[in-house]
Amino acid sequence: MATNISFFGFVLSFYLSVAIASDHSPLQDFCVADPKSQVVVNGLACKDPKTVEDNDFSFGGLHLEGNTSNPIGSSVTPVTVFQLPGLNTLGISLVRIDYAPSGVNPPHTHPRASEVLTLLEGSLEVGFVTSSPENRHITKVLQKGDVFVFPIGLVHYQRNVGSGNAVAIAALSSQNPGVVIIASSVFGSRPSIVNDILVKAFHVDKGIVNYLHSIF
Numbered sequence: 001m002a003t004n005i006s007f008f009g010f011v012l013s014f015y016l017s018v019a020i021a022s023d024h025s026p027l028q029d030f031c032v033a034d035p036k037s038q039v040v041v042n043g044l045a046c047k048d049p050k051t052v053e054d055n056d057f058s059f060g061g062l063h064l065e066g067n068t069s070n071p072i073g074s075s076v077t078p079v080t081v082f083q084l085p086g087l088n089t090l091g092i093s094l095v096r097i098d099y100a101p102s103g104v105n106p107p108h109t110h111p112r113a114s115e116v117l118t119l120l121e122g123s124l125e126v127g128f129v130t131s132s133p134e135n136r137h138i139t140k141v142l143q144k145g146d147v148f149v150f151p152i153g154l155v156h157y158q159r160n161v162g163s164g165n166a167v168a169i170a171a172l173s174s175q176n177p178g179v180v181i182i183a184s185s186v187f188g189s190r191p192s193i194v195n196d197i198l199v200k201a202f203h204v205d206k207g208i209v210n211y212l213h214s215i216f
């Protein structure tokens with residue numbers, strides 16, 4: 001019996017550690033992504049290490065302002081494995097985020113990464129919501145130089161509350177963090193989620209659901 005219980009504990013802790021793991025650790029010095037490879041793997045296939053060069057580990061252009069002339073007033077410039085092939089298998093990436101005055105990075109989650117954000121310029125309201133059933137809202141206004149962490153998987157957002165532009169750099173614990181934008185996932189899927197499901201989920205009438213479908 002004691003053996004069974006400890007075995008059960010082992011199995012449980014194994015599955016828990018798998019469930020909360022972020023990207024796997026590398027099994028060699030590096031595995032620079034080969035965008036031309038036809039091999040399908042979890043991640044991207046490696047270039048021949050002998051052909052790897054300095055530019056494979058470099059990205060230029062993060063000093064450039066993103067274009068925030070859009071309805072939400074923000075812009076994300078990604079530096080993931082797709083822009084910087086040397087990130088393949090390393091479990092990290094980053095983004096630059098620009099915000100016009102009152103610009104918003106709308107509620108979203110990253111299925112594969114925690115995010116640590118550093119505010120370089122401006123004043124930024126940030127927040128995330130803990131999982132159900134608690135749904136506790138943790139929010140704070142950041143000033144230049146402040147750092148804030150968004151735990152993996154939780155819905156989070158940012159809003160520029162200063163009078164000028166705001167700029168942040170955020171690091172993420174995956175080479176390919178992914179993004180699920182709540183509004184466009186729920187109301188902008190193709191094909192659409194059946195109206196009745198959204199009517200009941202959001203406690204609104206059909207007209208509102210139709211309207212939201214039409215704009216996302």
Ligand SMILES: *[C@@H]1O[C@H](CO)[C@@H](O)[C@H](O)[C@H]1NC(C)=O
Pocket residue numbers: 067068069070
């Ligand atoms: C910014 O985006 C807007 C809307 O897409 C576009 O009209 C404008 O030309 C862009 N500005 C720059 C500097 O690229």
